[in-house]
Amino acid sequence: MADVTTPHRRSPKSHNMMKNMFRESDDESSSSDDEDDEEDGDPRDKEGLSAVPPHADNDDTMAYTGLCHDFQVFLRQDRKKGIAHQLWPAATFLSHYLEQHVETLLPPGTSVLELGAGIGLCGLVCYKLHATSVVLTDLPVAMSLLDTNVLLNAVEPGEQIPSTKQSVRPMVLSWGNEGELAAVLATMDKSSQWVCVAADCVYWEALFEPFFHTVRALVVDHHVDVILAHVKRWKKDERFFKMCRKHMQVIQLVEDVSLELQEHTQDHHRVIKRIYRLTAKV
Template identity: 30%
Template sequence: MASDRMQEPPDPLLHLQRSLQVSLSDDLLPDVGPAQPPSIAKEVIEISFPLLASPVKLSVDPSPGCGGVTWPAGEVLSQYIIRRGSLRNKTVVELGSGTGLVGLVAGLLEANVCITDQQQLLDLMLVNVALNNLSHNVTALELNWGEPLPLDLPAQPDLILAADCVYFEPAFPLLVQTLSYLCTSSTTEVLFCYKKRRKADRRFFALLKKKFSWIEVTDDPDREVYSKQAISLLRLVKKS
């Protein structure tokens, strides 16, 4: 099925240093896909960000689906929140966390974080929470878009994060619904990092427009670099 494929491999930003580079198939399938590329082994990688004292350690494993490895929008969003600084006393929820990279970075910035994804990613997220010694402030929960929110999820997060979550058309309305369920307060900030892959993505934005308006984040010095890779960082605002 052509519509459920992610067409491009993650292309790490030039300034982001990886101690171990994961190479990915052009044809990595999301969870619904029948097969996974056999060439990628389970391994622990380290991703360094210039302003973070130590690298983020990540167990990556493509077997539970495309979220088992990191994607470029996640690195962009991580870098952006690091540059903004401490998230102490903030409550953060991440959607479609995959390995948990962005949420773990929020945890390293001292937020209380809930990273979420589908059930098959939970073990990997928990391993990564432990690898980064963040069990005291980062929890991992199953959250399927479009379904009722888990009871343990913070009711009014200060910040909602989502990176590289627009790629599978049947999930578009579900993601919009979950963003809308979660965004119950006018003080909640939503940072949504998106990599354009297909023309069909515009259908996601047509749905999003019914519930949210958005503006492009312009105070990011890396913007020029990642916009060349068709990545945009958006701040969503729920329509009243």
């Protein structure tokens, strides 16, 4: 892994927006739907981004059961605290995909970095799929719940699992913060093959650039592929992918289109979920 190259520095305005937002209280051609009207959004796409689903009155613990592997991941969420404290659909979608393609995406000896981990599902699924090392990153407000979920799965944060060489470590990483990225990179074993996973991280236009610069630093400067799951909500989401295509190879791995019940309106609406692989250009 090359030395750390300083990525984009997040502006104070962007930093404040991120703090408010998370406060505790295809291939390279466009898909056919890119010209459609904007899709229905979810709570985080509105102003006052701490909006929560209406029946999120209490903490709850759930279990993700392996789709085609024999394991469970136990997760606690606290949706009244905001978007970093709950499970979002793209995380489950990506977890299923990782299970189905574990031989190619997570071959033996692979370690995993997760961006915007939230409650940690994707990274913990990678741990259950025998990733050598897993680093779960998010903002400071997410660390307590990440620590809880790591412990729920019998893993001491930052420690090796008994009788194995695996480790799981939650770490702070604000997108666009070069110091925090450098600290994360410093913990990554250079003898291991790393892959980055991210689910539902492209959702608010103000965060496109900070997220892009973190992704670009990983892919271009450090040759870490990014597997990105995305729920298409707005036409403006494409701006992020256009930025990526200028500097990286963007490959759409899969697309799923379904009708799903919207929690807030109880109406069915079309949901488009995609998974991309971002790699360095040859």
